[in-house]
Amino acid sequence: xSSGLAxxxxxxxxxxxxxxxxxxxxxxxxxxxxxxxxSICDPADATGAMFLxxxxxxxxxxxxxxxxxxxALDSRGISLGVTVARHLFSLICxxxxxxxxxxxxxxxxxxxxxxxxxxxxAMRKGEVVTSLRQDEDNPGxxxxxxxxxxxxxxxxxxxxxxxxxxxxxxxLRREQLLALHAARFAPCETSVVVVGDVDPGxxxxxxxxxxxxxxxxxxPALPASPVTASTGRRRVVIPMMNKAQADIAYGFTxxxxxxxxxxxxxxxxxxFGQYSMSGRLGDSIRERQGMxxxxxxxxxxxxxxxxxxxxxxxxxxxxxxxxxxxxxEVDKLVTKGLTQKELDDxxxxxxYAMPRALETNAGIANYLQTAEFFDLGLDFDSRIPDxxxxxxxxxxxxxxxxxxxxDRATVVVAGPV
Amino acid sequence: MIRRAVLDNxxxxxxxxxxxxxxxxxxxxxxxxxxxxxAGQTGVSHWVEHMNFKGTTNIPRDQVKGIIEQFxxxxxxxxxxxxxxxxxTASKEALDRMLFIxxxxxxxxxxxxxxxxxxxxxxxxxxxxGENDPDQFLDQELVATAFKAHPYRHPTIGWLSDLQTMTxxxxxxxxxxxxxxxxxTLVIVGDVDTDDALRRAEQHFGRIAxxxxxxxxxxxxPEQTGERRVTIRKPGTTAYLKAAxxxxxxxxxxxxxxxxxxxxxxxxxxxxxxxxxxxPSPQRSARLYRRLVRQGLASAxxxxxxxxxxxxxxxxxxxxxxxxxxxxxxxxxxEELDAVSAQGITPAELAKAKAQLKARLVFDxxxxxxIAHQLGYxxxxxSVDVFNDLMPRIAAVTLEQVATMARxxxxxxxxxxxxxxxxxxx
Numbered sequence: 102x103s104s105g106l107a108x109x110x111x112x113x114x115x116x117x118x119x120x121x122x123x124x125x126x127x128x129x130x131x132x133x134x135x136x137x138x139x140s141i142c143d144p145a146d147a148t149g150a151m152f153l154x155x156x157x158x159x160x161x162x163x164x165x166x167x168x169x170x171x172x173a174l175d176s177r178g179i180s181l182g183v184t185v186a187r188h189l190f191s192l193i194c195x196x197x198x199x200x201x202x203x204x205x206x207x208x209x210x211x212x213x214x215x216x217x218x219x220x221x222x223a224m225r226k227g228e229v230v231t232s233l234r235q236d237e238d239n240p241g242x243x244x245x246x247x248x249x250x251x252x253x254x255x256x257x258x259x260x261x262x263x264x265x266x267x268x269x270x271x272x273l274r275r276e277q278l279l280a281l282h283a284a285r286f287a288p289c290e291t292s293v294v295v296v297g298d299v300d301p302g303x304x305x306x307x308x309x310x311x312x313x314x315x316x317x318x319x320x321p322a323l324p325a326s327p328v329t330a331s332t333g334r335r336r337v338v339i340p341m342m343n344k345a346q347a348d349i350a351y352g353f354t355x356x357x358x359x360x361x362x363x364x365x366x367x368x369x370x371x372x373f374g375q376y377s378m379s380g381r382l383g384d385s386i387r388e389r390q391g392m393x394x395x396x397x398x399x400x401x402x403x404x405x406x407x408x409x410x411x412x413x414x415x416x417x418x419x420x421x422x423x424x425x426x427x428x429x430e431v432d433k434l435v436t437k438g439l440t441q442k443e444l445d446d447x448x449x450x451x452x453y454a455m456p457r458a459l460e461t462n463a464g465i466a467n468y469l470q471t472a473e474f475f476d477l478g479l480d481f482d483s484r485i486p487d488x489x490x491x492x493x494x495x496x497x498x499x500x501x502x503x504x505x506x507x508d509r510a511t512v513v514v515a516g517p518v
Numbered sequence: 519m520i521r522r523a524v525l526d527n528x529x530x531x532x533x534x535x536x537x538x539x540x541x542x543x544x545x546x547x548x549x550x551x552x553x554x555x556x557a558g559q560t561g562v563s564h565w566v567e568h569m570n571f572k573g574t575t576n577i578p579r580d581q582v583k584g585i586i587e588q589f590x591x592x593x594x595x596x597x598x599x600x601x602x603x604x605x606x607t608a609s610k611e612a613l614d615r616m617l618f619i620x621x622x623x624x625x626x627x628x629x630x631x632x633x634x635x636x637x638x639x640x641x642x643x644x645x646x647x648g649e650n651d652p653d654q655f656l657d658q659e660l661v662a663t664a665f666k667a668h669p670y671r672h673p674t675i676g677w678l679s680d681l682q683t684m685t686x687x688x689x690x691x692x693x694x695x696x697x698x699x700x701x702x703t704l705v706i707v708g709d710v711d712t713d714d715a716l717r718r719a720e721q722h723f724g725r726i727a728x729x730x731x732x733x734x735x736x737x738x739x740p741e742q743t744g745e746r747r748v749t750i751r752k753p754g755t756t757a758y759l760k761a762a763x764x765x766x767x768x769x770x771x772x773x774x775x776x777x778x779x780x781x782x783x784x785x786x787x788x789x790x791x792x793x794x795x796x797x798p799s800p801q802r803s804a805r806l807y808r809r810l811v812r813q814g815l816a817s818a819x820x821x822x823x824x825x826x827x828x829x830x831x832x833x834x835x836x837x838x839x840x841x842x843x844x845x846x847x848x849x850x851x852x853e854e855l856d857a858v859s860a861q862g863i864t865p866a867e868l869a870k871a872k873a874q875l876k877a878r879l880v881f882d883x884x885x886x887x888x889i890a891h892q893l894g895y896x897x898x899x900x901s902v903d904v905f906n907d908l909m910p911r912i913a914a915v916t917l918e919q920v921a922t923m924a925r926x927x928x929x930x931x932x933x934x935x936x937x938x939x940x941x942x943x944x
Binding site: 124125126127128129167168170171172174175176177178179180182195196197223224227228230231232234235237238239240241341342343344345346376377378387388389390391392393394395414415416446449450451452453454455456457459460461462463 | 536538539540541583584587588589590591592607608609635636637638639640641642643644646647649650651652752753754755756785786797798799800801802803804811812814817818837838839840870873874875876877878880881883884885886943944
């Protein structure tokens with residue numbers, strides 16, 4: 102089966118990359134611009150700086166006030182999302198086709214010439230502080246952040262909270278954020294993805310016009326931080342007695358996205374904690390035992406060795422039984438492995454689910470950014486079936502044995518315990 | 519182009535061809551939601567929805583999962599106040615399988631007692647997960663306070679004591695009463711041939727017997743005669759404010775004026791219960807955003823006006839910034855609502871609100887799944903014609919209608935205010 106997306110890719114002389122794909126399902130266009138300036142670029146003493154920058158970058162440029170930008174977006178019904186992940190800083194929105202050129206011009210201005218006005222920065226700091234306070238009262242956030250801190254101890258950047266901390270957020274100054282922007286935002290770090298009902302020639306022309314004149318020095322490469330797998334079992338409890346239910350986060354460090362074993366690991370994780378409402382974990386903990394509304398595992402293979410984390414929400418009375426059940430499933434996976442049918446079911450699902458994943462403009466744009474970031478190639482969607490079909494049962498079970506172990510699990514429980 | 523049909527047993531079928539991707543989406547909608555539940559059985563609609571993913575007479579318990587997955591498909595379901603629905607979206611080759619599963623869901627689920635007990639715990643876990651979120655908890659208490667008679671007052675997930683005491687027979691009886699073809703709408707959208715889809719629908723559903731038309735609760739919520747308030751004081755870190763106003767149902771002309779008013783106040787949210795929440799409102803220039811968020815009183819403000827069969831509530835929610843008293847946020851919010859009640863909105867605001875709503879209608883219908891949702895949703899609460907008329911109805915809204923709606927809705931006696939006022943966490 103081949104979905105054959107066949108996007109167009111080009112690079113501007115300054116290094117900015119354009120990926121585009123014309124679709125005609127709706128009279129709209131999704132713009133997804135990513136800069137390789139994620140939270141790993143936070144200075145060691147300023148965790149959360151990129152996140153705060155993301156909150157204020159679209160609140161004023163050298164030629165537009167916050168009100169101008171607000172009016173330009175709102176009058177077109179556009180909701181601009183600015184997000185920060187470990188490696189990427191992204192601006193994403195969908196607009197009507199007729200608005201494409203104006204919106205792309207606006208976004209280019211926001212990325213290249215933000216002014217971060219003081220009043221806007223103060224306001225957005227208040228929002229970040231409130232958000233961090235909300236996180237303090239959220240068992241799911243507390244458990245998953247604690248798991249990452251344990252799997253990736255300081256100074257590894259994956260262990261830091263993307264939003265930072267309240268004292269740091271309150272203390273960050275405009276000059277620091279402007280310096281961070283100047284240091285990390287550059288055309289050679291930027292990929293612009295456009296998917297929708299717009300002429301490819303117009304896309305190329307508009308992007309060249311608004312990004313072609315951007316000049317900024319290439320940021321220095323950030324060194325990869327070593328990841329050390331846990332050698333023993335760890336369990337941390339975060340009491341939150343005002344909560345009705347506990348969240349469990351249970352995980353391991355695994356592998357990088359470019360690792361040749363990635364596809365085996367993808368399939369293994371899918372069968373274990375994703376397939377048909379959460380795979381083996383769902384069958385045991387939700388279906389057979391009725392202990393949790395949700396339980397699943399997720400794999401975040403990344404530039405550095407990312408985590409495989411298992412998440413579940415259970416009542417206080419069921420915490421120990423749920424952790425024991427996760428242990429049992431992990432142990433069974435490691436000692437007995439997946440069956441050929443389980444592997445084949447997940448493989449078939451992932452291959453046949455591609456048209457669904459690539460149905461909408463936003464879905465295609467997200468996929469193209471991922472493919473660009475990991476240098477997967479323009480024909481990656483067509484190669485996925487072969488890549489998955491090449492994985493053997495032995496390979497899938499080998500990655501389970503390599504990365505998962507009850508004796509090396511890191512377990513965090515946050516809730517009424 | 520929608521083709522409509524009604525089978526001899528009363529099942530409505532809506533088919534729309536969309537050939538943009540090799541996919542098909544099948545939704546089966548039942549006109550039963552939490553408003554149909556009686557005291558002691560709150561949450562039964564939602565629990566029944568959960569049970570309808572277990573074994574049937576023709577699909578063994580351990581084989582329900584995996585049928586659609588072979589075609590890369592996803593499945594799910596949800597229950598709300600007016601409706602219960604099930605969806606499957608997969609490659610178009612799965613159409614027949616999806617229709618088979620939905621026909622089984624209508625007629626043949628078994629409700630094994632062990633499955634009922636297991637799912638009881640899953641649902642209680644879902645309830646407790648919701649209670650972990652103070653915003654969600656406040657929302658539930660607010661609606662329960664805003665309604666004193668109509669069953670819209672109880673939460674879709676149900677009250678805990680009812681979930682602890684309902685029996686397998688309660689569930690199965692409810693299932694048999696409401697899961698009948700003459701209480702359902704089947705929607706098929708995607709890369710299908712309409713005639714073929716209708717033929718297959720007849721094959722799978724045509725033999726299911728017509729059922730006795732379910733009786734409906736007749737309680738009408740009496741007019742609210744004074745402001746109501748609910749204050750929750752529990753340990754937490756963040757203060758939340760909500761204001762609920764009784765609002766018209768989707769067939770009332772006033773609904774569209776309120777939709778525009780909501781866009782002016784907090785940005786157009788969209789009307790797709792399945793997808794709109796994934797995209798925040800375009801609200802940076804909206805009145806409440808400017809007053810509450812840009813002035814540092816709140817970190818977020820949102821309006822929620824969803825299409826419902828009967829008059830429900832329009833809810834405005836705000837998250838107070840750390841250290842800001844709820845009273846300050848409430849005063850600012852009410853001042854803005856008083857201002858729009860007294861002066862209405864401007865022509866520029868009207869034009870912007872309409873542009874936002876037009877864009878949201880495009881954005882919220884970008885997949886076969888989302889289109890199918892909208893067709894079924896509106897057919898279940900009113901008529902698919904209402905969905906098709908959304909744009910012209912919004913376009914026809916006038917300044918005077920918005921001003922009238924503001925005066926009508928935002929009176930103090932129509933208001934229920936909710937506070938989540940956090941206590942320190944020990």
